[in-house]
Amino acid sequence: MTDPAHVQSRPDEQTAAAPPVVDVRDLRVHFKVHRGLFGSQLVKAVDGVSFSIAAGETLGLAGESGSGKSTVARTLVRINRPTDGSVLLSGAETARLSGQELRAYRRRMQMVYQDPYDSLDPKMTIKDAIGEGLTVRGVPRARRKSEVEELLARVNLPVALAGRYPGQLSGGQRQRVSIARALAVSPEVIVCDEAVAALDVSIRAQVLNLLKDIQADAGVSYLFISHDLSTLRFMADRIAIMYVGRLVEYGTSEQVFAAPAHPYTQALIAAVPDIAALGGPRPAPLPGEPPNPASPPPGCAFHPRCPLAVELCRTVAPPLVRKANGQLAACHVVPDAPEVAR
């Protein structure tokens, strides 16, 4: 913990306790995109992101499409390779693992995918799909049937579904199967990448409650990725907001929702429909589009859309520092926390 930037990026005092389950430090994921015959361009999909997740905690990660939130998820479960930075799992560096060690790591970090229609093999029965996870964990064949039934019960699915194929299930049922499959390897962390975005609103609440119940039982940590802030408010203990590959705000759920510091977060929260305010004046929508991550604007990437932008924002990228409300934010304009308070 000698790196001052890292110490700075911690929104609360948890460093004193046990090390967090997941500790991501200055993660960078860059892609080379080929253009034309010879040209290529570096896309910095994730550019220096740090966060940590404690045991049994949920970190919500939000941002518009193209912000890099899915790349963060896919890098944690190692679909993508990190270009630079560390990913510590229970204190051990994992960013450079390969081969058998990588496979062992994968068992500890699971993912529930957005698309319930493509994330299960259509030619594999439910019991085989879940059983596959049990094989990975090394459960003997004789115990597999009973464990599959246990897992189905745990995600509130009837045992009768075990012999069915994914094509015979509804979206919500499939997503439960995906959760059961992830649980089959008893991971420490489950990454949910827009896991309920494809579901009907009525089913969505059931699945979210299920995820919460599982967390209470098993103490798993979640990295919960969503563009839907009301879902995050329900699920997350802490919130991180991403904009074009960087965190712009990072704090506890109460801090971020009660008093968003960054103008981007403020705009996102203002855009959440509110039944109580129905018929009242609608907040002004955020002007413009998120920039192309291949060519982000200089300085603060948000400055072309920011109502508060000053000259400094056009040239210098703001650091993620503690603000007066207690959370971290990357903004030149919002006042920093007074030094003495910390």
Add this chain to the structure above:
Amino acid sequence: MTAPPEGSFLSGQLPTAAVEPAAASELAAAADEPSLGRRALTSLRRDPVALISVIAVIVLALVAVFAPLLAPHNPLQAYPNGLASNGAPVGPGSSFLLGTDPNGRDVLSRLIFGARVSLLVGVVATGLASIIGVLVGGIAGYAGGIVDSVLMRITDVVLSFPILLFCVALIAITGPSTRNVMLVIAFGYWTYLARIVRGLVLSLKEREFVVAARTLGIGHRAILRRHILPHLVPAIIVYSTLGIATSILIEASLSYLGIGVPLPQASWGQMISQGQQYFQTAPWLLVAPGVALVLTVLAFNLAGDWLTDLLDPETSGDRR
């Protein structure tokens, strides 16, 4: 799924049978998709050409298997009454249904045993070609990078030869025998499957369920076997059926050239070659094996087309 045609003895029965009231809500998605066997029957009833070709393939297979029981005579024996007094072959008649050849052997019996050779060569050669093609294409597509480049350049080299010329050249090295004919055809034909399988694997490995299997911690071999191979089966069946037609044609060509199935064994290509010399005086010698060959190849091709539509709707109408 459109309604079955009027007057069909099954009409009105199949579509309703697909919906079972007991599980209607739970199985709503399943009921929309009737089982493969049911779809096969429905499409055969609506497509008489496919029906005839499938029946022809089945009949041919039965003929090949039961050749010794079906053949009226010994295909290898020269019968004394099989030649006219002037030494000319006897035309179709009551004792020899399709006449005899210039050696006094029964043409029908030779045709039946020739079907056996054709089908054996077709099935074995295509089977071998499929195994090689699926292995090479699967590994190339899944591994990617340099492995892919090397395997695919080898494939391209083989593919750049006309397949018949390639087989003739190989036979020249190995010498003609039924076994060598099968090996040589397999060695020429696997490239087609390798290309197709590689393409399929390239797209399959990006599918989320394959990515999900990888992040679950499953090894590459298990992913290939459990999550990729089952999705290749329809394409393999389709291209193997078409491959059998091609293999039969190549075998006949090689035998026609005298470098295929060795004499005195009966094969269609060699029968055509012999019949050609007697076309003026004994046309049945050419017509019988010629028609058999054309119908067989046609039946396999049409059956393959039908299988394409049935199993692999995405790639139908997009072959070689």
